[in-house]
Amino acid sequence: MNSMSVSSHSTNYPWQGKHREEWMREGEEGRTDGPMFWQGLYDYWKLQENPMSSKESQLQIVPDGKDSQSYQILILPEYRTTVQRIVKLYHLNPEGGAIITGQPGIGKSVLLSYLLAVLLSIPDGDIPDLGTTLCSVPVVLYTSRKKILFYNGETWIPKSSPQAPNTLNLGTLPEPVDGSPPLWVLIDMDDFEGEPQGLVGLHTVFPVQAASPNPLCFAKWSYSRSACFFGLPLWQDEFIYRGWELHTQRSSIEKNVLSWLTGDASSRISLLHRDVLEQNGQLTCEDLEKAMKLLLTEEPQCIFDDLNSVFLEMDMLRWIMMVQF
Template structure:
């Protein structure tokens, strides 16, 4: 099957990345990872930590974050706003190492990487593509409606139509990366062909119709990404986002509504969005099946059991009816 003749901006970027960083290892990472030390206001731990106006006392802590910066790469969509910088969460390399172990043990299976909306699942998949380039590992990549990219070596990147390409294009490909969205549900059929046994990694929302059937047939594991903590949300909202968020409003949204970065940014930017969202909270809760059982199981489950690993059966049972 011949590769498509048409060019694509992501194809150019993958060619640039592989030309510069194929099998570059730590030396390659050192060229694109930039430390950024930031003074982050800390949220009061107890209600007693307030000033005379009953406002929480806030202390600052200097924290160093690692940022991947691809400013000179033509087109590599690390974030929806089109920026070239992205926070390198400590979870990313840890999760990659875990996936490498799983692949070495069961190369023909795969993993579903999921989590709350806006947690950075697609960003992790792009990180994974960069990590495979740094390690010199051939891979296939499909993001939503984009065509299929086959990456084999330095400047050796081809573009295919996933609907017409045969499984032979994956010969020698160790990893198959797929990002699910409203257009692309499960990974493309070419990724799920039993030969050759590429290790499939799908990033997706928890909606079961996107991952349950293929992961069951393939024996893929289920991995939940860790929610953002306050330090990460502050850094991304004030230093990474193309349109920075007001830090005081951002802290208020995080304190009230938790660790969904996407939600905190949206509510902090737009008061009407916050009003509309708060109005819908009660109806949304009423429509969650077995809410009491879900809350009970979550409260009894440690963070490490639901973050970056397969959650316990009780948690899966409580969420099995949620679509």
């Protein structure tokens, strides 16, 4: 059980009235289509053991949803070591920043969600295996479709205008006082949007961005702040198999592959999947495990191509609810 207290946010990170007016609590936007997801996530992680204190290789990243899917992610060995290094950088150069980069699907966004869980579940005192003291501070999640502020036990979203929908002025955030460390800003944006604005010269925040190697996503702010780059290695076969076992779409994809193996012409299997399987000889309905292994080892990326629409529809969870490869 986590004994974290966020009451110090209002003391160490006061929020000017005129800036607070640019935000509203989650739920105040008039939506009535269900519980507040981000507040539920915040409340969930305030009660969990910090992921850095756990030796488990799997992590329940969000509470169980109404559809009872588990939404677990696989914790690669590099995740803990990378978080340790980013936290060390946060202390040594709070006016800097970090960029997590690598090939598409390598796990950048999943690592960012792991870091979010670490920051939302900061207990009182040191975190074992982190190697340094880390106190609870406000956290901003900055994605293409969602901007969320986790502050003082509540979740906030910026008010938008018809002229600039879904935008965020980082200058309206609470500000650290009396030597308090900067706010964390975790960024995960689509490449075509370019780089996030407002980070150059803003020393009240510490940005961590998950981005492709395309410098257009981060060139200006990373140069101005002397950001450090953290690369992720390619997945080993062992972790691909273990990650696939946790994938929320595993059953439906395997069902489609099995349907194709039985000769069902209406099978919803892509041409790329068919090419991979047909090039490896005659397979029967008894060869499902072999077929999936072929797809995962020879073309690990292709098996998730059909899920693009799923990621886009689940905008607030595009990177947090799925195991990505």
